[in-house]
Amino acid sequence: MKVGVLCSGGKDSLFACMCAMQEEEVACLITVFPDNPESYMFHTPNLHVVRLQARAAGIPLVAGTSRGREEEELADLSRTVAEAVERHGIEGVVTGALQSVYQASRVQAICRDLDLWCFNPLWYADPGEYMETLVSSGFDVIVSAVASEPFDRTWLGRRLDRAALQDLRRYAERYGTSLPGEGGEYETLVLDAPFFRHRIVIGEAEAVWQNFRGVFHVKEAWLEGDA
Helix, strand or coil, rough: EEEEEEEECHHHHHHHHHHHCCCCCEEEEEEECCCCCCCCCCCCCCCCHHHHHHHHHHHCCEEEEEEECHHHHHHHHHHHHHHHHHHCCCCECCCCCCCCCHHHHHHHHHHCCCCCCCECCCCCCCCHHHHHHHHHCCCCEEEHHHCCCCCCCCCCCCCCHHHHHHHHHHCCCCCCCCCCCCCCCCEEEEEEECCCCEEEEEEEEEEECCCCCCCEEEEEEEECCCC
């Protein structure tokens, strides 16, 4: 079956993409670029890097736009998915949803309207097992944003390696935070994955911290070997 993967550039969507590649034909990545940085539906930090990720994976990207208004976003996503159907003949949509009923239910509704299958390979996966597999399977992931205590500015741009995973486990036990960041505590950016042909190199970035929230803005990046 041909599928399109909803891609935010973060760990969950690209791990779900790898899962889908093991069972189906991934025909394209699907990304909506919202104008609103506080989008209800879409991941926004460093979303522009998705274009490099698509090139790195050798997978076409279907890109849509949105003003980022809450319920209007669904129509924007539906329009972009419909474009993926037209351009690549997809029969299903893959998401990286873990536990977010808000996002999963809305994507499922869009798929029903377009007569598409909806696949959520990470849905209610064991958080510890998932994060352990992510770290050990060849993904190079950095933290692109934080929005909750006890995360501080030192997490901005930090790689999700075993030391970081140990800290995340400690935070989850002590503060009740979500190990994979499902509560919005942190967001991520994938620089390399087992199915990438080239890794992404960050040339310039800026860590912006304000009021216990921060974003690691990637200003310049390229595929290794393309500089």
